[in-house]
Amino acid sequence: MADGRSSQGADSDRSEREERSVPADEYDFEEFGPEDMARMSADEWDAAFDPDSWITGNELIDRVEADLRSRIANRDVFAVLERFADPPRILAYSDEGYAIVYPDGSVEGEGTVVRDVKPTVALCSMDDYEVPTPPEDWSLPDPEQVPEGSGDLGNQMLQVIAFGLLLAGIAAFVGLFVGDVGGSAVIVLVIAILFVLASVFLFLVVANARLSDRFRAVEYQDRLRAAGVQSADRPDFVPVDDGEIEPIGEGENASE
Known part of the structure; x- marks a missing residue:
């Protein structure tokens, strides 16, 4: 009988250890976040x-x-x-x-x-x-130290490409009047228009990106001020x- 009770006690301890190891298998505690807390049951919380x-x-x-x-x-x-x-x-x-x-x-x-x-x-x-x-x-950061624009390399590269396309479009237009394009005038005109339109589109993309950056920066500055970062008032x-x-x-x- 004693052996039986000892066996049952050992099985109970083993089961308890197994139950207490379940959360470690189901949750990544290195990346433990609010979603994990929300779906964790009370038993799992006690076990973990x-x-x-x-x-x-x-x-x-x-x-x-x-x-x-x-x-x-x-x-x-x-x-x-x-x-x-x-x-x-x-x-x-x-x-x-x-x-x-x-x-x-x-x-x-x-x-x-x-x-x-x-x-x-x-x-x-x-x-x-x-x-x-x-x-x-x-x-x-202090609200006044938040830059209003990213000034990243990507926007600068787009500006260079847009400017190059604009110059190419203008050159194609000029070629229609000063050059001898013969029967390909329509093709040159279409290419010139496409170059100009592409340059305008890229300039608009850059302008929109910078405007968005400025709006995000202003919104971030407003949040910092509302939180009392600048004035130290809660x-x-x-x-x-x-x-x-x-x-x-x-x-x-x-x-x-």
Whole structure:
């Protein structure tokens, strides 16, 4: 009987280990994101994230801060990041929402920022996750430093081609009057018109691209200003009162 109970206990332990290994087979935790969190069941969550092995406290805050800095630097997350000592927490906010991360791993907030921050907290809670080292210049840019045009090589090359086609079209038109084209006048005229039309089309493409770049730049600048990047003022919907907190300066942490 004892052997039977031992066998059943071993089978139960084996089944439990197998169940707890299912999420690792179904989810890529290196690319773990909001969609994965949405489709993960409660049992899978418990199996994937053993509460006894979660990282919490100031270590979690340190890891979340570093990971969010890296994501902001890569423009994967659009947010202004602040850290406070009393009580310890991370605040991330933009023009569309905010998220507050506490040492126990809980997150509160609203908008798109919460959607971006929750996967970061889940990953940073796992000991196996290696937090990337953020660059020194990780924060969102000042609105005035955002260029209004890309000025890329592609647009310049299109302009050169368009100008060359325009010159060729004009030369073909001139040849109709000063040259002896004979019976091929119609062909030369058609070619001249095609060259001019092609050059006009390419000039319009370049103009549209530059105009689109300018509109995107202006929209980005407006978002940065709305998020308080330039003025350092938080949006009104962020529930943080400077009189009730002790901010930690950039580059510092709670243990210093």
